[in-house]
Every structure is written in C-alpha cells, then in structure tokens.
Amino acid sequence: MASPKTPISPTSPRKAKKDNSFLEYITLGRKKKNKEADDLDKEMRDHIEEIESGVRCYVPDLNELEEGEERLVVEKGQQSPSVQELIKVLIDWINDELVSYRIIVRNLQEDLYDGQVLQKLVEKLGNIRLEFPEVLQSETGQKQKLRIVLEECNRILGMDQHYESPLWTVEKIHGRDIIAILHLLTALVRHYRPPIKLPENVRIEGHLYKKVNGELRRDINPIAEQLTMEKEDTTAHYERDAFDTLFDHAPEKLEVVKKSLIVFVNKHMTKVNIPVQSIEEDFHDGVVLVMLMGLLGGYFVPLHNFFLTPQTYEEKVANVTLAYKLMVDAGLHKPNTRPEDIVKKDMKSTMRVLFSLINRFKSVS
Template identity: 55%
Template sequence: MSVDVPPDDYNLDDNEERSMIEPGSYDDPKLKELIDILMEWVNDVLAPERIIVKHIEEDLYDGMVFHKLIEKLTNNTLDVQEVTQSETGQKQKLRIVLNAANHILGLSRYGPHKWSVESIHSKNIVAILHLLVALARHFRAPIRMPENCIISVVIVQKRDGQLNHRIVNEELTGTFDDLGLRCERDAFDTLFDHAPDKLQVVKRSLVTFVNKQLNKINLEVGDLESEFNDGVYLCLLMGLLEGYFVPLHHFFLTPKTFEEKLHNVTQSFELMMDAGLAQPKARPEDIVNSDLKSTLRVLYNLFTRYKNTH
C-alpha cells in the first residue's frame, strides 16, 4: 500500500516520528460522528465565552480553546496568557494547559501520554481527539460517543535520511456504558450478583497472591477494598512482579489527597500497560473510591499474568 506523505513530513530530523490519520479513515462514519459530538460538546461548554469551534485541528492547536475548556470544567482559573500569537508563546501556553489537564486526569507529568505540546501544536488530530475524549469521560460529559472508534494511523519516521512509514490501528473510544465507563459484563459481575461464596474464595486467593510479593519487602495486606485505594501497593506490586524498583519520585509514598492517590493509581496502570498488560477494565477514580469490584478486576488481571511468578 502506498501512502502519500505530506510535504511537511519531509522536514523531520533523523529518528524523529510524526503520525497522521490514514486518509481513508476520514471517511469512517464513527470518526465523523465522534468529531461532531466532541465539537458540539466543546461549543456547549464554551457558549458563555462566545467561543465557537468550527474546525477541530485549526481551532484547538494553539491551546486557547483547551485553556478555556479546562477553566470552565474545573471552575478554576489557569495562570496563562489570554492571547499569544507567536509559536513560542503558544507552546508555552499549551505546556501549562496540558500539565493542568494531565494533573486533573491523574496522569504522570513524565508520560508517555497520547498527546503532547508538539503533537497538538502540529495539529495532530489523533492527539487532539485523545485529549478531548479523556476530558469528556473524566467530567462525565452528557454526550454519547460512538463506541469502538478505531482508525488507521500512518507513522512516518526518518532513518538515515530515508522516510519510512508503518500503519497502526489506534483506538479512540472503546466500549462505554451511559456514564462513559467501559462496560463489558465479566466474571466479577456474575460473582457479585450470584456467587458470594465463590467471591470470598477469589478474594482470599488474591490476598495470598499479593502478599506473596509484598512480603518480600515486609509488607502485607488484609483488606483488598481499602488497602489499594491510594495506589501505593499497586505501584510497588508492579515493580516486584516485573523485577525493578519503582523510583520514589514517580509516585506519592504517603498520599494524602484524592489527586495524589489518583496519580498513584494512574501511574500503576501505566506500569501495567508498559509490561504488556491490557488497559485495566476499571477507572483509576473507582479504585481510589474503594470500589471493590474494580479493585478485584485489576488484581485478577495481574494474577492471571503473574500467578506462577516466584
């Protein structure tokens, strides 16, 4: 398959990458619907500001719309310049706005994230959509996004002066319920609804599995519901299972606030995905709120992968 690479992408530095939507994906009705719904949501939120988004790449790349959107959604003022014309000023503003967004979403400052200053400022629609979807889900936007919107993305890389490309599938949305949560019914729904005795057996097995690892550093858990809600044990557990030390500056060892706990849980999810595990079928917020079913799903995912790890 031949791919037309826009002229801008010939300006890559060696080993630099750039991604773009494969042209055929623009015809995907789910992508069109997702863009329309997200633009309508942004325009509804920003109606009091008299801001109207007409084109998702052209209107969101400089940070101004994201700046106003985050202020409206959080009822907090960001300390950034209102209007910036220069590229340097726009990127400085974007950096502040994205740091605020990442903090709200409970993401690590150090990444990797599905969006960045460079990707958004270069009008990368994939990065822009990922951020909008994340904000819409986090703030429980009253919208129904199309499920399983998966597009083809062309990734161009310059190596030894030559442009190379590969095509990957990128999931913009998964499966959601009415609250924006991923919603495949699974074994834990059945256990909670119909088999409380079996549920207790599963809980005991998971406690044994977890303590087998945590005992190595003289720690132990007894209550799965409350002892994982700050994310500390999840981060330590991933390090033990994968055989590395999680740097203490990557997470809060004694988190006090909801935001610090959310950061920890999100960091542990990133470590899981770095290890090749699927994205957990739980939201970090649900773990922090001591939702037992969500906690069990995450731990069981680790159990199935690492149950034979000594």
C-alpha cells in the same frame, strides 16, 4: 511510555535476606535514581500542582477580530465549578490517552489551539495516521493542519468531512475559544465512550463580542451554552464477566476469592514487610499496586516516581495511573477500570485488576 526500571541484582541484599527492612529497600531505590525518572517525577508533580491550583481561563485577544466578526467569550473568573470540573475531567482523559507520547496538557486553550495535540489525540483514538503536507509553524501553517484535523473529527463524528461545524471552526479553535474546544472534546468522548464520567448538566456562560466600525461591542446579557446533558451516558460499556456473576449470583463465594487474591499479593508484598489485609482499604492509594508491579517484574520503582504517602485524591489517582502504566509495560492489557474507580474503593474494579495480575504472574516466585 516506559517507566524507569532498575533490575534487581541476584546478589542484592533483598535477594540474600528475605527479612530485609523497608529502610534498606528505600535506600536501594534512592541509589537507583536516574535522569529519566527525575524528568517523569517533575512532569507528574507539575501536573498535580496545575490541577490543584485551579483551571486557568485564557481570554483571547479580541482586537484580532475582523470587521463584523463575533466571538462568544468566557471571561476570567466566570467559570462555574461544574465547568471547571468538566475541564479537569477532559484534561485527565487527554493526558491518559497521550501518555505514550510524553504529552501533558495543562490548559485546553493554550495546548490545543494549534492542532498538534488534537492530531495526536485523534490518531490515538481512531488508531489512524493523518497525512499532512509539509507546513511551516506559522499561523497559516497551524490553521492548515488544524483544518485537516477538524475535517477528520467531523468524518469520525458522522458529519460531512468538509462540513465545518459551527460549534468548532478552525477560527474558533485557533482563537482559543474554550466553548468550541469543550464542544469538540465532549463530542469525541460521546463517540468513543472512554471509561470516564462527564459531569452532568454543565452550562457555560459567555458574552458576545463583535467588531463594528473598528470598535469592540459587548452584549450586556450573557449567552448560555449547554455542554453536557442532565443524564450523560458516556462511560464505556463492558461485557459482563465472572466478577459480575460472582457479585450478583454467588456472594457467598466472594470471601473465598478475596482471600485468594490477598494470599497472592502477600506472597510478594511480605518481601518488603508490607502485608495487606483488605481488598477494600489497602489498594485505593495506589502505593501497594506500584510496589507490587515492581516486585512481580523484578525491578524497583524509584520512590520519587510516585507518592509514597499520598494525601490528596489527585496524588492517589497519579499512583494508580503509574501502576496501570507498569502493567502495560509488562505486557498486560490496560485495565478496563478507571484509576478513579480504584481510588474510590470500588471492590469489583480492584479485584479485576488483581485477578489480571494473578493470571500474568502466577508463576513468579
């Protein structure tokens, strides 16, 4: 997704006078607002508010059950903190994968049940294109598309293409069964091993409902489902690079490399009177990274596009995520490190990102 960019005029005050104040820089940004930037800002803020307000639980309409049909239901308010954490991790992962489609998932049950988002996710992860017969957006059409998507998921995960896993059936996913949705998504994470960390040993409890003689019956004792293991190893495996060698075998050279990176950053950040001093402390909130990308690319990132004074962990992650998007827009590969690694002040991750910028923009004055 291309981010709003406002080219810097050769005759702009910032070009004519190196010591422009930061206030003038802000004023310039405010004059460059446009509708696309406003829309992006609203989407980002809505997403943050959704996360901070907690994960909502949708309880499906059990009256839709057929005679003899059973469904395991997690009732409102019964999600444990670990389950809520797992849901948040998965939502962030999906949104990161689908950012180029301008898709924002806020609730797994309400946004994934019809197969549309799952289709885009599977296509993105597998770098494939799913072909569908022309179907109407009726319940029957939704289930028809969902069946094709789940068959592709089963193929990817090494199951028979036409074998319907009992953990995630068409009826369960379309019925907004949160347990089935979580089983499917965690299976995809284990297969593709994206740079995220699933919370470990997550169990979810639900009550079994069954329709008997037209009436709903609920088991008294809850049933527990294991969603993640005690030792989840789902993070991506990267090849060791020069930074691993530097940290492990040449720590005496670490300060030299850090100083070189800071010199490069300050060559540009001093143009807006915001010099940096520390790799560990000055990049974790994403503000410098966002502004640095604008300076390197010759455009101004409107201030309402990111959090200028981020207060929460989520706001900092949003800033770093935006910086990553700007890097991709500039022709760089998406960083292997997670935005969360930068926010947590992982020095090796931060240095990797800055080194990639040096390689790409070393000729920029």
